[in-house]
Amino acid sequence: MIEFELNGTPVAFHGASDTPLLWAIRDHFRLKGSKFGCGAGLCGACTMHLDDVAVRTCVLPVASVAGKRVTTIEGLTDNHELHPLQQAWVDHNVPQCGYCQSGQIMSAAALLSTTPNPSVADINNALAGNICRCGCYPRIKEAILSVAALTVTDETRAELAYDATAEAPSS
Amino acid sequence: MTVRNVSRRGFLQMGAATGGGLIIGLTLPGCSFSGALPINRDAGAFIPHAFLQITPDNAITFYCPSDEMGQGIRTGLATIIGEELDVHPHNMTVTSAGSHKDYANPEFGIQLTGGSNAIRAFWGPLRQTGANTRALLLEAAALDLGVPASQLATDNGHVVTDGQRLPYGDFVSTAAGMAMPKQSALKANTAFKYIGSEFTRVDALAKSTGTAQFGIDADIPDMVFAVVARAPVAGARVSAVDSDAALAMPGVRHIVPISSGIAVVADAYWQAKKAADALVIRWEDKPLKRVNSAQVRKDLDTALERGEDLEASSQGDVDVGFDVADSIVEADYFAPFLAHAPLEPVNATLHIRGDTADLWTGVQSIQGAQGLVERITGLPRGNIRVHNLYLGGGFGRRATLTHIVEVTEIAMAVNEPVQLLWSREDDIRHGVYRPASLMRLKAGVSNDGRVIAWQAQRSGGNITTDTLTTMLPAMLPNLPNALINGLSGLAKYVFSQWTVDPSSVEGLHETYDFDNYRVSHATVDHGLPLTFWRSVGHSYTAFAVESMMDELADRAGMNPLTFRLANTRNRPRMHGVLARAKRATDEMVVAEGHHLGIAAHNSFHTDVVEIAEVSVESGDIRVHKVTCVADVGTAVNPDIVRAQLEGAVMFGLTAALYGRIDLKNGEVQQSNFHDYPILRMDQAPAVDVILVNSGGDPTGIGEPGVPPLAPAIANAVFRATGQRLRELPLTLA
Numbered sequence: 001m002i003e004f005e006l007n008g009t010p011v012a013f014h015g016a017s018d019t020p021l022l023w024a025i026r027d028h029f030r031l032k033g034s035k036f037g038c039g040a041g042l043c044g045a046c047t048m049h050l051d052d053v054a055v056r057t058c059v060l061p062v063a064s065v066a067g068k069r070v071t072t073i074e075g076l077t078d079n080h081e082l083h084p085l086q087q088a089w090v091d092h093n094v095p096q097c098g099y100c101q102s103g104q105i106m107s108a109a110a111l112l113s114t115t116p117n118p119s120v121a122d123i124n125n126a127l128a129g130n131i132c133r134c135g136c137y138p139r140i141k142e143a144i145l146s147v148a149a150l151t152v153t154d155e156t157r158a159e160l161a162y163d164a165t166a167e168a169p170s171s
Numbered sequence: 172m173t174v175r176n177v178s179r180r181g182f183l184q185m186g187a188a189t190g191g192g193l194i195i196g197l198t199l200p201g202c203s204f205s206g207a208l209p210i211n212r213d214a215g216a217f218i219p220h221a222f223l224q225i226t227p228d229n230a231i232t233f234y235c236p237s238d239e240m241g242q243g244i245r246t247g248l249a250t251i252i253g254e255e256l257d258v259h260p261h262n263m264t265v266t267s268a269g270s271h272k273d274y275a276n277p278e279f280g281i282q283l284t285g286g287s288n289a290i291r292a293f294w295g296p297l298r299q300t301g302a303n304t305r306a307l308l309l310e311a312a313a314l315d316l317g318v319p320a321s322q323l324a325t326d327n328g329h330v331v332t333d334g335q336r337l338p339y340g341d342f343v344s345t346a347a348g349m350a351m352p353k354q355s356a357l358k359a360n361t362a363f364k365y366i367g368s369e370f371t372r373v374d375a376l377a378k379s380t381g382t383a384q385f386g387i388d389a390d391i392p393d394m395v396f397a398v399v400a401r402a403p404v405a406g407a408r409v410s411a412v413d414s415d416a417a418l419a420m421p422g423v424r425h426i427v428p429i430s431s432g433i434a435v436v437a438d439a440y441w442q443a444k445k446a447a448d449a450l451v452i453r454w455e456d457k458p459l460k461r462v463n464s465a466q467v468r469k470d471l472d473t474a475l476e477r478g479e480d481l482e483a484s485s486q487g488d489v490d491v492g493f494d495v496a497d498s499i500v501e502a503d504y505f506a507p508f509l510a511h512a513p514l515e516p517v518n519a520t521l522h523i524r525g526d527t528a529d530l531w532t533g534v535q536s537i538q539g540a541q542g543l544v545e546r547i548t549g550l551p552r553g554n555i556r557v558h559n560l561y562l563g564g565g566f567g568r569r570a571t572l573t574h575i576v577e578v579t580e581i582a583m584a585v586n587e588p589v590q591l592l593w594s595r596e597d598d599i600r601h602g603v604y605r606p607a608s609l610m611r612l613k614a615g616v617s618n619d620g621r622v623i624a625w626q627a628q629r630s631g632g633n634i635t636t637d638t639l640t641t642m643l644p645a646m647l648p649n650l651p652n653a654l655i656n657g658l659s660g661l662a663k664y665v666f667s668q669w670t671v672d673p674s675s676v677e678g679l680h681e682t683y684d685f686d687n688y689r690v691s692h693a694t695v696d697h698g699l700p701l702t703f704w705r706s707v708g709h710s711y712t713a714f715a716v717e718s719m720m721d722e723l724a725d726r727a728g729m730n731p732l733t734f735r736l737a738n739t740r741n742r743p744r745m746h747g748v749l750a751r752a753k754r755a756t757d758e759m760v761v762a763e764g765h766h767l768g769i770a771a772h773n774s775f776h777t778d779v780v781e782i783a784e785v786s787v788e789s790g791d792i793r794v795h796k797v798t799c800v801a802d803v804g805t806a807v808n809p810d811i812v813r814a815q816l817e818g819a820v821m822f823g824l825t826a827a828l829y830g831r832i833d834l835k836n837g838e839v840q841q842s843n844f845h846d847y848p849i850l851r852m853d854q855a856p857a858v859d860v861i862l863v864n865s866g867g868d869p870t871g872i873g874e875p876g877v878p879p880l881a882p883a884i885a886n887a888v889f890r891a892t893g894q895r896l897r898e899l900p901l902t903l904a
Contacts, residue, residue, distance in 0.1 A: 015439065016421060023441040027396070032388035033381025035563070037514045038595040039444075042844040045514055073381035082380070089379035093371050093810050096818055097241030098378025099385060099515045099563030124853035131844060133514045133564045134241045135821025137855035139814070 004065045006031075007075025017063035021055075022046040024062040025072060033073035033102045037131065044130030047103035048072050054110035056129070073102040076109060085109055088143040096134035104130045108144050117148045203281060203538050206553040209269025210234065217343035219304050219351060221273035222252060222297070229328060229340030232264045236274035236282065237289040238535050239267070239374065240513075240565030241818070242873040243811035246372045247290050248297060250807050254366045255301030255358060257325040258339075265373045267559040270541040281646060282538035285570055285703060287775035287871025290807055294868050298357055306355035308339050311346035360805065369810040374561070384560045387592060389520035389531035394588040395424055397581050398443040401432040401601045402454045404837040405700050409433060413451040420446040424587075429580040431573060436585050440592055459698040459837035467697055467834065468505065471609035471630040474693035480628050483671035484680070487687030492624025496615025498726050499624075504612065504718060505898040506711035508832035509605040509704055510839075512847060515563020516598045519578040522588035527554045530578075533562035535570040539645035543572055546648035547579040566822070567703030571603045571641055599847050600839040603641075604832055605704030606632035610679070610715035620727040620737045622720075625688040627679040629712070630695050633672035636663045637701045667694035674703075678712035678878065682745060682773045683720075683738045699834065705822060706874040709774040713878030714885070714899060717770035721886040722895065731769050731886065732756060732780075744802050744865050745771060745778040751863045752780040752800040759784075765795060768887025770879035775871025778802045781820070781879040784856075785887035790903055792888055794824060794856040799876060801860070804867040812872050813860040819876025820858050825850040827881035829900055 002013045006029060013024050020039075025031050025048070034057065037045030041056040048057050049071035077083045085108050088094075095101045104127065111118055111126035118126070123144050132140065208221050216226045224232040233252060237244040245267075249260035268274045274282050278292040305325060312330040313320035322332065329336040360366075377383035402408070412433055414426045422442030427434045433450055437443035474480070493499060519532040521544070528550055534540050537557040544555045562569055578591040593601075608631040615624035640659040643650065666672040671692040679690045704710060724734035732753040739746040749771060761767060764786050771780040782798040799816040806812045829848045833840040841847040885896045894904055 016441070019439070019441045023439060027439045027441070030390055032384070032390065035385075035515065036387065036592070037516075038844050040595070040843050040845070043514065043595075043849075086379045090371055090375045093375055093814060095241075095372070095375055095378035096243070096814060097514070097562060097564045098374065098383050099513075099561075101378050102381040105379065128851050128853045131514065131849045131851060133512060133566075133822075133849060135818035135850070135855070136814070137821060137850075137852045138817055138858055140852065141855075 002062050002066045004067060005069045007071055013062050015062075018061045021048070021057035021060045021062050021065055021070065025057070025070075031072050031074050035099055035102060037100070042131075043100070044103040044107060045100050047106040047130065049106060049110055052110065052113060054107045054126075073106060076105070083109060084147045085112070085143065088147045092139045092143040092146065094136050094139040094143050096136055100130060100132045104132065104140055108140070112144070112147065118144065120145075203272035203275055204270055204541065204552045205272045208273065209271055209556065215344065217347045219307065219346070220300060221268065221271060222300055223256070223304060225339055225343050227340045227343055229338035230264065231258055231262065231328060231339070232266060234268035234274070235265055236268045236293070237276070238284040238533070238537070238559060238562055238565070238569075240284070240533075240535070240562035240569065242815060243372055243808065244284070244289050245374060246811060247807045248293055249373060250365050251290070251294060252297040252301040254363055255298045256305050257364075258328040259365060260373050261370065262328050270537045270557045275538075281536070283536040283570065284565070285535055285567065287777075287873040287875065290869045291776065291871060299354070302355040302357050303352045306352045307346050307349060308342055310352075311342040311349060312337065315342055315345050366807050367805065367809065369808060372811065385515055385563045386520070386531060386533035386560045387515055387518045387563070389558075389560065389590065391520060391522055391588045391590070394520060394522070394590050395436050395438060395585065396440040396443045397434050397436045397578070397589050397591040398440070398447040398594070399429065399432050399434045399577055399591065399597070400447045400450050400452055401597065403600070404454065404457050404460045405601070406459065406698065407454040407457045409452055410455045411453040416451075417446040417449040420449060425585045426450075427581060427584040429577055429584070431577055434577070434581045436581065436587075436589065444594065457698065457837065462697045462699075462834050462837050464507075464833045464835070467607050468609070470695050470697070471607065474630040474695045475609065475611050475628050480630065480691035480693040481671055483676045483690040483692050485689040486685070489624050489626055489687045489689045492687035493613075493615045496623050497618045499613065499615045500719065500722050500726055501613045502719060502722065502895075502897055504610040504715035506608045506714060507830070507899060508607045508699065508834070509826060509830045510599050510602050510832055510841070510847060511564075511566040511568035511704055512598060512849060513562070513564025513566055513568050516593040516595055517569065517574045518590065518592040519574050520588070520590040521578045521582040523548060523582050526550055527556070529556045529558065530575070531558045531560060532575065533560045533569065534572060534575070535562070535565050535567075536572070536645070539572050539642060540575045542645040542648040543575045544579050546644055547576065548583060552648070566705040567707070568602065570638070571702050572645055573641065595844070596842045599841050599843060603637065603700040603702035605710060606634060606675075606701045608711040610712065612715055612719045614719055614723055616723045616727050618727065620724070620729045620734050622683065622685055622723060622738050623687060625680060625685040627676075627688070627690045627715070628692070629676050629679065630693040631675065632696050632699070632701045633666045633675050633694055634701045634703060634707065635672040635674055636666050636696075638703070663696070667696065674708045676712065677708035678772065678774060679716060682716065682742070682771060684741045706774060706877040709772060709874070709878040710826070711899075713770065713772040713774070714881045717772060717879060717882030718885055718895070718897060721768075721882070721889065735771050742773075745773055747865055748778045748780050748800050748802050748863050751861060752782060752798075755798055755800060755861060756782055762795070766887045766890035768883045768885065768890060770882035770886060772875070772878040774875045774878055777870040777872060777875040779816075779875045779879055781876075781883040783880070783883040783887045785884060785891060787888060787891040787903065792828060792884065792901060792903065794884060796857045796859065797880070797883070798859045798861065800863060801875070802863045802865050803872050804864065804869045806862055806864065807869055809862060812862060815872045816860045816876040817858040819874070820880055821850050821855060823877045823880025824856070824884070827884050827899060827901055831900055
């Protein structure tokens with residue numbers, strides 16, 4: 001038996017310990033948001049967070065997550081609220097077929113948790129492991145950058161609120 | 172099929188009319204299901220026809236007849252019907268229609284998504300359906316409210332009168348007893364509220380939260396999981412199998428032989444996968460086993476050398492044209508076999524209970540999927556429900572339904588609900604492929620930049636033959652195997668000996684005003700299964716044509732866009748796109764060391780010019796930016812049109828830089844993304860889209876962005892290095 005925390009809840013897996021985490025999550029825990037794309041850690045469709053770090057779970061034996069925290073797209077936020085990245089994905093019309101997007105978002109969220117204002121190079125590095133066969137890359141990049149900008153906005157919200165009530169500049 | 176009664180030219184035109192070489196639909200009328208509509212009626216709901224359900228509390232559902240594989244068709248078709256119905260797509264539930272003749276693609280005559288035609292084909296019918304339904308609701312409201320319909324207006328799912336907004340749902344019980352008007356007036360294009368405006372896709376939220384259901388996500392209680400071991404050489408059957416070790420492995424429930432190999436069924440996918448790897452199978456011999464990639468290339472060359480090509484089309488007198496040309500350029504261009512590699516490998520889940528069956532999958536023809544289940548199980552068509560979930564990419568791959576055959580054979584054998592999943596290795600090695608193609612071009616140009624003679628020969632496999640072979644059993648479930656085999660054999664003969672498969676040569680001349688041209692074709696079939704691959708024949712013909720046009724422009728000493736403008740005077744739409752592209756390039760500031768390459772192509776009724784900004788650094792081709800100029804007529808949702816072009820650039824670039832499927836002893840050598848690479852984010856260029864709208868109804872957009880990409884890159888590489896790269900994938904000397 002392998003015990004770990006799945007989206008904030010303690011769980012136990014009773015199957016074979018070499019089962020990749022992805023299949024434990026999809027077949028046993030019936031969470032289908034994380035996808036199978038290659039089975040070789042090459043495409044990122046299966047990306048989850050292991051103790052807040054993005055990992056490829058199609059090649060990660062479930063035994064190696066014992067005692068750790070696993071987060072899937074279903075647990076990315078509490079109470080089913082949208083993560084700012086998810087809102088940005090919608091606003092930028094990012095998905096096409098959509099199959100890779102759980103993985104893309106999980107990789108992007110892990111990036112922003114350590115690097116709230118990433119450069120384009122940071123984004124390229126963090127998401128180079130996630131294939132999008134439809135080619136949504138330019139929009140993924142824009143969506144991440146827009147959230148990074150939003151982070152700044154949050155920090156200066158009080159100031160902006162003040163400005164909003166200020167007299168409009170004459171022109 | 173009454174081939175003999177159709178003139179050769181007429182046969183070609185039938186194929187051309189379908190946009191992607193899809194002849195089958197026109198020849199198989201009356202083969203789709205015509206029983207009760209596959210719609211679950213909500214309490215008190217009004218179902219005026221196959222496309223809509225409106226409940227008394229104004230919940231409006233649109234049953235989308237085309238399959239959503241990323242191209243945005245659910246949003247697009249909801250917008251078209253919603254425009255005339257006057258309901259914003261965001262105020263509808265858009266869901267996948269079941270299998271029924273009323274959902275047949277109006278151009279194909281069957282329920283099939285492909286050929287970039289869904290928006291174009293449904294544009295008229297769905298507008299009319301929406302307008303008729305709105306008129307009916309207005310008549311019902313007029314009756315209920317006791318005012319003339321002429322005093323009523325509508326706004327986004329509501330009837331408006333005297334400043335009151337009354338939901339459509341208020342009038343559905345009255346409407347249900349009235350006759351549907353047939354030819355209600357359509358809106359003027361200038362009055363469009365939703366068409367042409369930009370809003371998010373109806374599936375954007377589900378696809379950003381992991382809640383969108385793909386075929387692989389079907390979850391049936393007590394389902395078991397199947398993995399199939401297939402022949403390394405396509406089409407080979409099992410001659411011997413040792414399954415003792417596999418059968419003893421944990422979780423394994425059944426090991427069953429099926430037509431394509433040996434299926435392992437286990438409690439979990441992972442168990443089935445490991446056990447399938449433990450099978451020891453000997454396969455029968457096939458001629459394909461003696462085929463290597465080098466041999467394919469040589470055979471394509473030999474076929475043209477021997478003059479085995481049949482004329483596909485011609486105009487004027489090519490020989491006279493060559494006589495008077497100021498200069499003549501000849502070159503060979505080659506494109507390899509390619510796999511589609513949609514990110515979701517194909518899969519299907521089937522539950523047979525007594526005399527009913529439920530199939531969950533994501534395919535480009537649920538009619539075909541239903542037909543195959545009917546054919547194999549013998550169940551009545553009406554007892555087979557097909558639930559088409561989102562497709563995790565299609566690109567042509569999901570029009571081939573061998574996985575439906577497999578899951579049905581397995582479910583019949585094990586008598587349990589079964590989910591079949593292909594691995595990535597299965598997908599790359601055991602798929603259906605874009606045919607390898609050799610194009611031999613010879614062109615004569617005058618000093619003033621007119622192409623006055625154009626000869627284009629192509630050799631390679633034909634996709635229509637293989638497509639017929641896989642589709643006939645699906646579309647004609649009651650036709651005996653012997654007859655199916657006869658028709659397949661006939662198609663093979665027709666397209667190799669008698670006439671040319673239109674999709675083998677499409678795009679070899681149509682973009683330009685060639686007064687004197689001749690297109691011909693030699694069929695070379697090695698036995699590797701072939702099919703549509705995003706943009707079909709155009710995916711290789713545009714590479715040849717546009718590389719040659721660039722060489723000719725050089726020979727004439729002209730700017731490549733000016734040269735193309737000079738050869739499209741009778742093609743106003745493409746001429747306009749080229750002129751806009753010329754303006755865009757004139758305004759571009761190109762970085763030091765970067766070079767522009769351009770290519771133009773007409774496909775699926777859409778004109779596209781792509782301008783690639785490329786540098787060659789330490790032996791690497793780097794693509795910085797691609798500008799797409801396109802005329803798609805009326806863009807139903809311009810942002811989705813842009814997204815399709817952005818995606819087509821990435822898809823085309825993957826093929827241009829990396830894409831190749833190699834054969835050794837008949838076995839596909841590539842297996843996963845390490846040796847069949849897909850473009851990644853750090854290599855993705857910026858894409859700028861310029862839409863030129865010359866007016867008119869919408870034309871295709873799913874595919875037309877792909878063909879010009881590879882030649883645009885190749886032409887830029889020539890500017891950068893002086894090397895003409897005439898083989899795909901592009902490899903510097």
